[in-house]
Amino acid sequence: MPSxxxxxxFALLCAAALLGEYYDRxxxxxxxxxxxxxxxxxxxxxxxxxxxxxxxxxxxxxAVLAVALYYDTAVRDRSAVRERLSDRWIAVAWVAxxxxxxxxxxxxxxxxxxxxxxxxxxxxxxxxxxxxLYSTADGLVQTFVDVRVEPETGSRTVDAGAGGTSESVHVSxxxxxxxxxxxxxxxxxxxxxxASTGWRLYLVGxxxxxxxxxxxxxxxxxxxx
Amino acid sequence: MATALVNAxVGALLAAALLGAAFEPxAVAVxxxxxxxxxxxxxxxxxxxxxxxxxxxxxxxxxxAGVTLYWDAALRPDGESRLRRHGGPHAVRTAWVALASFVVxxxxxxxxxxxxxxxxxxIEGARYVFEGRLGFSTREGVVQTFLAFDAAGPGVLPIESVxxxxxxxxxxxxxxxGRPGLDPGTxxxxxxxxxxxxxxVxxxxxxxxxVRFGVTR
Numbered sequence: 001m002p003s004x005x006x007x008x009x010f011a012l013l014c015a016a017a018l019l020g021e022y023y024d025r026x027x028x029x030x031x032x033x034x035x036x037x038x039x040x041x042x043x044x045x046x047x048x049x050x051x052x053x054x055x056x057x058x059x060x061x062x063a064v065l066a067v068a069l070y071y072d073t074a075v076r077d078r079s080a081v082r083e084r085l086s087d088r089w090i091a092v093a094w095v096a097x098x099x100x101x102x103x104x105x106x107x108x109x110x111x112x113x114x115x116x117x118x119x120x121x122x123x124x125x126x127x128x129x130x131x132x133l134y135s136t137a138d139g140l141v142q143t144f145v146d147v148r149v150e151p152e153t154g155s156r157t158v159d160a161g162a163g164g165t166s167e168s169v170h171v172s173x174x175x176x177x178x179x180x181x182x183x184x185x186x187x188x189x190x191x192x193x194x195a196s197t198g199w200r201l202y203l204v205g206x207x208x209x210x211x212x213x214x215x216x217x218x219x220x221x222x223x224x225x
Numbered sequence: 226m227a228t229a230l231v232n233a234x235v236g237a238l239l240a241a242a243l244l245g246a247a248f249e250p251x252a253v254a255v256x257x258x259x260x261x262x263x264x265x266x267x268x269x270x271x272x273x274x275x276x277x278x279x280x281x282x283x284x285x286x287x288x289x290a291g292v293t294l295y296w297d298a299a300l301r302p303d304g305e306s307r308l309r310r311h312g313g314p315h316a317v318r319t320a321w322v323a324l325a326s327f328v329v330x331x332x333x334x335x336x337x338x339x340x341x342x343x344x345x346x347x348i349e350g351a352r353y354v355f356e357g358r359l360g361f362s363t364r365e366g367v368v369q370t371f372l373a374f375d376a377a378g379p380g381v382l383p384i385e386s387v388x389x390x391x392x393x394x395x396x397x398x399x400x401x402x403g404r405p406g407l408d409p410g411t412x413x414x415x416x417x418x419x420x421x422x423x424x425x426v427x428x429x430x431x432x433x434x435x436v437r438f439g440v441t442r
Contacts, residue, residue, distance in 0.1 A: 110421025
């Protein structure tokens with residue numbers, strides 16, 4: 001996985017960009033917890049095959065949370081959330097959903113086997129990989145979603161990077177460094193990566209830079225320093 | 226090299242994160258433009274050999290801009306910033322964020338992925354790139370290969386270098402073969418997104434702006 005440190009780095013940048021007047025240490029602490037919690041599905045791997053990148057890394061749960069939060073705070077006459085939380089923490093909850101989707105699930109989506117994006121509706125790992133370019137010879141080309149039309153039958157196949165299911169895919173993590181189905185090497189090597197490539201170190205740096213710059217600017221948003 | 230679209234997206238995220246009260250369309254445009262500016266040294270490479278990822282990717286320009294900004298805002302003898310007088314109350318803050326965007330969103334992506342940035346150009350032509358890994362393994366302990374003090378290469382900094390500015394120039398949309406002279410006939414590619422993570426950054430930046438402008442309206 002891109003390590004939790006990388007997720008946290010990009011989450012910090014997104015949080016600084018979204019929180020506005022609610023940006024403070026307590027809000028950031030809550031958001032960092034929201035980034036770390038989904039990794040707990042690594043531990044579930046002992047009781048459920050392929051749990052990592054499945055239970056905590058899908059787009060269904062954040063979508064349900066977002067709809068529930070919207071319904072409760074904006075549609076219902078009496079909001080159960082508003083009775084307990086101030087506007088500030090409702091805003092933080094929205095940002096938490098945002099950073100979970102973009103800084104956690106989306107970044108893991110691009111890595112190794114990807115994420116089990118539609119679990120529990122559908123058990124299938126998806127991997128986001130490709131490029132978009134504009135060439136004078138071929139025009140606009142994108143290879144993230146591969147749409148093929150069978151010339152004879154006219155049937156269309158769409159390949160959005162689908163891979164195996166939670167039965168067949170094991171994404172290695174420090175808790176379960178190798179696929180439980182294979183014979184482990186001894187002694188077991190557990191790796192806790194911080195950044196395995198340059199761009200991941202870059203995302204960590206981006207988050208730290210945003211943190212340091214906001215600190216330097218001070219708490220007063222109207223200041224012009 | 227990360228694409229200009231990625232530079233712009235990171236610049237936009239920095240604008241949203243750091244502009245504070247100065248966050249308005251015009252200031253955002255300045256900050257995003259500053260993020261895209263370094264990639265335009267590709268245009269200079271049509272005349273100057275090897276200017277791509279070198280001319281505007283060196284440390285000198287932002288250093289000079291930073292010193293000038295600091296002097297104008299804090300040290301000027303008459304005590305009044307000329308930038309603030311002419312540009313309005315938010316001009317100084319916008320200028321600092323634009324400078325940060327030039328360095329962090331414009332130069333740094335080239336330094337961390339792909340073709341590298343010639344940080345000390347024109348004194349030295351070596352293009353540096355931070356490529357490696359950092360982590361902890363139960364077998365090997367702390368592993369760190371980003372900084373290479375025994376790096377074999379043309380550069381003086383303890384960072385891996387991937388060629389020199391003039392020796393093996395970087396290809397770009399503006400200048401496909403990287404060498405001086407314009408060839409209108411060649412196939413040009415404008416790379417928008419090269420990998421999955423770049424798409425994530427671009428979409429996240431778009432989403433942040435949808436939220437920021439949506440909420441204020």
